[in-house]
Amino acid sequence: MIVLVSLILLSYTAAYYVTAPSLRWLGFEFSGLRLELANTLVSFIFLMVLAGVVGRFFYSQQRKMLAVLIGAMRQMARGDFNIQLNFGHKNEADFGGIVDGIYHMAEELGQMERLRQEFISNVSHELQSPLTSIRGFARALQKEGLDEEERAHYLRIIEQESMRLSKLSDNLLKLTTLESEHQPFAPQPYRLDRQLRNVILVSEPQWSDKELELEAELPEMTVVADEELMSQVWINLLHNSIKFTPPGGTIRIEALSKDGQLAITFTDSGIGIQPEHIPHLFERFFKSDASRQRAAGGSGLGLSIVKKIVELHKGDIAVISELGQGAAFTVTIPQDRPEASRRGGGEE
Template sequence: MKLLRIISGIAGFLAFSIFVWTLAFLITTYAYNVKDTEARWNDMLEGGRTIAALQGANEASTELLMKQLALLKHERLVLIDGSGRRLVFGGEAAEAFAAGIDSEDVEQVRSGADVKKFEHPHLLGPGLTTTGQAVTVGGRQYALFIQQETDSLFHDYGKQLVTVVVHLLIFFLLLLCTTPMRKKQMHMFRRMIALIRRIGKGDFSVTFDITKDRHGPWGELAESLNHMTLELNQMEQMRQEFISNVSHEIQSPLTSIGGFARALHNDNLSAEERRHYLDIIETESRRLSKLSDNLLKLTSLESRHHPFDPKPFRLDKQLRRLVLACEPQWLDKGIEMDVSLDEITIVADEDMMSQVWVNLLGNSIKFTPAGGTIGVQAGQEGPNAVIRISDTGIGISEEEQEHVFERFYKADKSRSRAAGGSGLGLSIVKNIVERHHGSIRVQSRLGEGTCFIVTLPLKPQQDKA
């Protein structure tokens, strides 16, 4: 009963609104229709004067022109001469129009007065606008009558009224069909709100049940929320893993520094032992400083607030300069450098790209045994510059290749720690390359060496919003 009262109240309100709207529309439409009719009469009379000016000198050319005008303008044209003979143009409707022209209208035109008429067969239907005027064709006087079929504003209102009524019927049908489902939908809505509040408090393990409404809008919403919680859960796990890795990386050098600092208090240490302990403290301090710098750099890059100043520069010159800067390291290990660089100019941030090559070259030197070979090749392939940095080092297993660009991941943990690595270098490299709309991939086999392939666009691309 309560539902019926609500529906009847809505129906009454809508009916009253339609009545008020109809009354206001009829009043305003009548006023505008009067002005519109007067303007149409003036246009038709002006058109009649133009027709008279275009007529030829003989009756044959006059008939041809009148037929063409009636066809083009969708009008009914009737010419009546002094003897009462009528020339009719515009088909059967024009014949009926000519038969309906009474003698009083003809006499009024011949006396020099214009005829203006507007008829409505029915209120919401199209109307008939008629004008009559005296014209001179080929030196002879005629009475020219023109009739147009025009849609009135009332006719437009009728179509709008029918549209509104149909929409209201559809609305009530939908209302009657959906009302039984409203209670169920509200229950689902409240349940989703409760689960979303749990997500807001940090519980990303919630799951939205979509088995019953898999194909409806609620099912789509539940699927989207499930996807969101899955990603949030993964991000939370990455955050916790990141904190754990940072704590571990910091704790190890701090333990060494603290232990050897306490050992220095021993007065029985020799000068050689003191220097050895101080060297260890200095090395671990540098490692901490490098870890801090890399963390700040990676955070800045990922936040997109890192300074980014792309300019044209010679990539081959940059690579050759950095290879020479690393000369002491690869000479100490007797490594042979195989360098093949084509002349390439790219538009990029030169300082950021320098970090990429320093990291990749540094890794190759670290993990290539004495007497090995490191290759540095750069060339142009289509719209891109392709750089390959390869070595004959220890290699990376196929399973580990999927993780080498992750933060703190170390393929050879024992050797990377001995070399002072933190596992952030390749993450920084990947971030910088992707910032330049490029890509980086690795090819490697255990015991055979590794090749990092960097692809960069030669021309800058716009960042996507």
């Protein structure tokens, strides 16, 4: 609008100083209304010429800026998110919102690509380890002169590694389903204390083999949640406690209800967690001690699944631990009906 007004004023001023002298030089003497009409006609001609010149200039500038934007988008389409939009300060100010939006999009897409590559790398690594073991022990079985004890030992290892592969596949499928919009979510009222007691009973072979003392303080309480999904949460947390608690140790499960929230805490007298590892516990494939986790059969996905399910219920999970002093995992969820919430999450 300012540009248009400026062009009109410039055209009329130029016509005012050009029209009368030009008419006198041509031998015409106009005055009054005729002179004004002549001034108006000439100013209109000047305006059209100036508008054409200015229009071509701005059109050329816009084409250059659009070419830069299109080039940046093509660069991102090729997987290169390190873009630079060089408009110059003035033009960049004119396209400020678009420039900021494209930079933000490039940053987010770059982060997603880094996470995707890291995920593929981790999956490949986790698959390679059991496959290498299976291949090695399968070759060992082909050797002549093996006695039955050695043969049975190799077969047990192959079976264990096959189970690791199967569990990894199942956990990856669970994570993918939980992160998609296709996860069935059917919250219904049920007795939470009964569910926790049943998980303890089902896991008895694991904790009794290590002679662990298991304590439970589970008053009668009802929750509205997806019973099947929450069962996975309690099983993962209990099995983690069993896995990292030395023989003869103690595991305590406690449930409390307050202000419409339920807090379920799994406390163990295990080996604890290093402080610098706690913020990463729920990241996929994170293992605070990779060799120990591998020996125990962990894939680094269990706590990721736990966090996803808890967040799906609009809940939260927190960890308190000191190295050598055990760990306490507390799950907090609404007692009444939750609505599905899809957010990011972590691991075992």
